[in-house]
Amino acid sequence: MATENILVTLLNTQYPRHPLTLVTFHNSIKLTSTNYLSWKTQINSILIGYDIYKFIDGSYPSPTTTITVDNTSSPNPAYQTWLGQDKLLFRALVGMISTNLVPLITQATTSHDAWRILANTYARPSTAILNNLKIT
Known part of the structure; x- marks a missing residue:
């Protein structure tokens, strides 16, 4: 039975030089x-180590969905790669939160959205908690 975090690289058919990280x-x-x-x-620490933290911190935004060459529009392979990686990361985040918290991020469309929702929900200490800390 595995007891450590596992990193698997997946073949990226759009850009073979840029494998996806699971x-x-x-x-x-x-x-x-x-x-x-x-x-x-x-x-x-895990996501920074695997060089995929950029998806959740917002520093690696989605490329355009299409590209135009010679007045012909076609799907952007860079977007497909980005979307695939983001969805793999989103799934990992869902797996790392308690089941009763998953509904909080059901409206998120990206891993960055999910991360921001969780941070906005839990990173800000409530007034009651702060007051309790001042008392003790």
Whole structure:
């Protein structure tokens, strides 16, 4: 039985020189409503290490869906590659959150959207928590 995070590269038929990265997390903590910072630290380190953090931080936006050459429009292979990688990462994120939190990201269309929703939901400490910390 696997006990470590696994990185698998998949053949990219659009751009064979740019394989897709499939990440499988094992023995990693799943996001709950109370452990966001620990979860984020774990996910950040893995995604930075695999050089795919750029998808969730927004620094690698989607290319255009089509390209035009000689007045002829056709599907953009770079977009297909980007979309494939983003969906693989999105799936990995879904697998790393508690089942009851998945509905929070069902409207997200990209891994960046999902990441932003989770951060906006859990990264900001509530007033009640801050007040409790001040008291103790």
